[in-house]
Amino acid sequence: MLMTTKARLLILLLQSVWGGALAQSSLPVCPKQGPWNHCQGTYIHTGSDAFSGDKYVGEFEGGKPDGRGVYYHLAPNSYRGAVYVGEFKNGLREGQGEYTAAGSVYVASWKSGVPNGKGSFKGKTDLAYSGANDFVSFDGQYKNGIFSGTGKVKTASRGPETLQTIAGLAVNIGPVANVIAGAPPVEPFATESPIALMQLATDDSATRARKEQERLQREAKYPEPQDQALFKQRELERIANFYEETRLAQERKQKELQNQVTALEAQRTKADADAANRLQAESLERSRRERLEAEKRQQDLQEQLQIAQLQLLKQQLAVPQKTLDAHALVIGNSSYPGNILANPANDARAMSIKLREMGFKVTETLDADRLRFSTTLSQFARSAAYADVTLLFYAGHGSQISGINYMLPVDLDMRDLGQVPLFGIALNAVVEHYLPGKTKLVFLDACRDNPLIQVAGRSAAKGLAPMAVSEGTLIAYATKDGQVAQDGVGSKNSPFTTALLGHIGDPDDIAVVLRKVREEVMRSTGGKQQPWEYGSLIGGALVLSAIKPK
16 A cells, blocks of 8 residues: 555654654664564553553663663652663663652662662752752762762752762662563553554554554553653653763763873883883993992002012012122213303212212213213223113203204304204214113203204204114103203202102112102103103113112
8 A cells, every 4th residue: 555645744753753762772673573672662561560651762672671761650659750761781770871750860870770889969859958949969979779979059048059968868769660571561662653653654544543542542541741742852852961971971981091091101101211211220330330340450450560569679689689880971061152051060960979879880071072072982981891781861952953862062052053963972873882781771861941943944853852772771861852851940950860869779670760750850840841761671670779889
C-alpha cells in the first residue's frame, strides 16, 4: 500500500520531535516481538506493583535497561514526577547520571542503583540552617545514597550567599521497576514511539481507529504530567546537558592524563639531566683525584730521586778523591779608555782568592792589553799542559761579530768596530788551543753594556752568541746569549760573580751549582738577567769543592 502525503508529513514531524533523544544511541530499534538485546526502545511498566506506569526510553541488553537512557517516575506514588537521565547496567542505575526530583538535582556516579562517589546536590530544601525553599548548592561525596559536602546557601530573607557544610543527607531516590528479562511486556511501545506512529500512519482506517482507542485507554490509565510539551522539552534539554557534561568530564580527564604524562616526561627528562650531570661531576672528580694522585706520585719520585742523588753525592764525597791537577786563568779588564768598568778587576781578584782556597793553581791578569792577553794565554797553556781540570774566568767587555765571540783587550779602540776581529781574542780559539785538560770550565762575565753596539753595523749584535762545545767542556754566560749583563751598580762585584762566589764552593755537582747561581741572579736583578750555560761534560759528578791539589 502506498503511503499517503499526510502519513509522510506525520512521520517527518514525529522524527523531528523525537530524533534528538533517539539520536543519542547508535543501536537499532528493538523489535516488536522477542527479547530485547542490544537495541533501543521504549518500555512502560504494566505490572501490579507500585511502579505500574513508570516509563523507560533508552538502550536494552538481555531484556533490561542497559546503556544510556531516561527513566520517568510516572506511577501514582511518592516518586511521581522524578526523572533520571544517565547510564544503566543490568536494569539498575550504574555509571554517571543525574536524578531530578521535587526541584532538586543530584549529579553523581551511581553504583547498584544508588549514588556513590564524587557528586553534587543543588535545589531547594528546608535544612536546619536555612529557611523553607532556600536554594543550596553543594559539592561533595555520596556513599550508599548518603551525601556529605560543603557548599553555598542563598536565602532570600538572610542576605547574600554563605558557605555551609552538610553531612549525612539521605537522598530519597525512587527505585527502577523490575523489567522481565527476555520478553517485553504487552504493548511495549508508547504511543509517542516513532516506530509505532509510523506504523499507525500506514494502517487502514479500522486499524487506526482501534489503535487510537487503545492509546486513549493507556493515556487515561497512565496520565503524564501536565504541560506535556514543556515537560518533553525539559527532558530533552536534561539529556543533552547530561551528555555534554559527560563529554566535558571526559575531556577534563583526558587533559589531566595528558598533564600527568607531560609531568612524568618532564620528571624523566630532569632525572636524565640530573643523572648526566651526576655522571659528569663524578667523571670530573675522578679525573681530579687521578691528577692529584699522579702529581703526588711524581712528587714522591722526585723526592726519592733527590734523596738518591744526595746519598750518591755523600758516598762520593766520603770516598777519598784522587789528587787532581787543577789550573785556573782569571782575567779582569776594567780600564777601557773612555769606558771604564767598575767591577771586572774586583771580580777577578775575588775569584782568584776563592779558587786558590779550593785548591786551584791560579794565574791572574788585570787590565790586559792585546799583547799581555796573548802572552798570558800562551804561558797558561804551557803551565797547565798536563792539568786534569782547567778553568777560565773572564770579566770585562765582550762582543760578537758574525756569530764569533771576542774578549776585548783594554787597548782596543771602542769606537772602531773593525779592530775587534784583528785585536780581539776569539773565545772559540782560546777554548780549543789554550785550555788544555780533560775537563774545561769557562765562566764569562763579559756581556756588559758595550759602546761598540752604538757604531756597529749588521755584523755586530747585542750580547754574546751561543756556542757549540766539544766533549768535556762547560761554558757559562753571565746572561743568556743575545742579552746584556749588569756590572753591579753600588756593589763591589757584578750580580753573576757575586752568586758564583757564593756557590762555587758548595759540595754539589757543578750543574747544581749553576742552577743555584741562576736562581740568585734572577732574584737579585728582578728577572732582567738570566745566566745560561752550554755543556758537554762526561763522567760522574764534578764537585769543585772536593778538588785536592797535587
